[in-house]
Amino acid sequence: MVAFLNDEPAPVMTFPAGERCLSVRDFSLAYGDKPALKALTLEVPRHRVTAFIGPSGCGKSTLLRSFNRLHDLNESAVHQGRIELEGRDIFARDLNVSELRRRVGMVFQSPNPFPMSIYENVAFGLRLERRLPKRKRDDIIEWALRSAALWDEVKDRLHRSAWQLSGGQQQRLVIARTLAVKPDVLLLDEPASALDPISTLKIEELIRNLKNELTLVLVTHNMQQAARVSDYTAFLQQGELVEYGPTDQVFTNPKRQRTENYITGRVI
Ligand SMILES: Nc1ncnc2c1ncn2[C@@H]1O[C@H](COP(=O)(O)OP(=O)(O)OP(=O)(O)O)[C@@H](O)[C@H]1O
Numbered sequence: 001m002v003a004f005l006n007d008e009p010a011p012v013m014t015f016p017a018g019e020r021c022l023s024v025r026d027f028s029l030a031y032g033d034k035p036a037l038k039a040l041t042l043e044v045p046r047h048r049v050t051a052f053i054g055p056s057g058c059g060k061s062t063l064l065r066s067f068n069r070l071h072d073l074n075e076s077a078v079h080q081g082r083i084e085l086e087g088r089d090i091f092a093r094d095l096n097v098s099e100l101r102r103r104v105g106m107v108f109q110s111p112n113p114f115p116m117s118i119y120e121n122v123a124f125g126l127r128l129e130r131r132l133p134k135r136k137r138d139d140i141i142e143w144a145l146r147s148a149a150l151w152d153e154v155k156d157r158l159h160r161s162a163w164q165l166s167g168g169q170q171q172r173l174v175i176a177r178t179l180a181v182k183p184d185v186l187l188l189d190e191p192a193s194a195l196d197p198i199s200t201l202k203i204e205e206l207i208r209n210l211k212n213e214l215t216l217v218l219v220t221h222n223m224q225q226a227a228r229v230s231d232y233t234a235f236l237q238q239g240e241l242v243e244y245g246p247t248d249q250v251f252t253n254p255k256r257q258r259t260e261n262y263i264t265g266r267v268i
Pocket residue numbers: 031035036054055056057058059060061062063074076221
């Protein structure tokens with residue numbers, strides 16, 4: 001066993017204030033009396049891809065969903081501690097939760113386009129937000145579909161049903177729909193786990209390219225995927241942050257014995 005590996009609490013990795021997008025301080029969340037996250041402290045850097053990995057039930061999705069307060073919808077969920085988006089407390093009384101969810105968009109495991117055309121899917125969020133002149137709306141829809149690497153495949157059939165697209169195309173459409181309202185952060189919860197290998201590679205390429213536009217946080221069971229697309233990786237176990245660092249370091253030179261056990265397959 002390598003001497004430096006130990007199970008001390010994870011050292012806090014910090015970023016200069018100008019590079020920090022999300023900041024989690026001593027954050028705990030329980031469903032009723034069952035703790036899911038235990039006093040987590042971590043920072044998510046702006047315009048980077050940060051991956052959350054760890055065994056099933058370790059709290060990855062719970063942490064991701066906390067970033068846009070999806071737990072408000074679950075009466076049994078209680079939290080303590082603080083999360084800031086660009087320096088602002090997301091639990092502040094005067095915070096507008098709809099605006100938070102516009103700024104922090106989310107894409108789930110199974111593609112969920114609405115039963116309407118490709119065009120209407122991307123326009124959906126824009127219609128709710130504000131009345132835009134058609135020309136301007138068309139420009140944003142083209143921009144969002146291009147950003148989601150889907151424009152060339154759908155530009156000649158924008159008014160056909162979104163359900164005619166393949167699963168991978170549907171997931172890129174959902175990403176375009178989320179991008180259309182210009183979020184600052186994109187949360188991705190296992191975005192490729194329902195897709196075939198080629199569609200998965202397209203989503204991964206998209207994730208890498210999108211960091212020019214916004215900050216991405218990815219939950220994945222697939223460690224190769226985390227290694228391929230993320231800049232930073234956080235390893236969680238039983239609601240605790242075990243290790244957080246640059247992805248290369250976490251995968252090739254982990255500082256914690258528990259991380260090494262997980263990435264080498266000794267714990268699943
Ligand atoms: N809505 C809920 N109500 C009650 N308990 C929940 C709820 N959602 C999650 N949990 C529990 O909280 C813990 C963390 O779950 P979470 O889904 O965040 O983990 P995860 O790491 O994302 O798991 P997986 O990889 O299986 O999706 C688990 O013990 C889970 O059973």
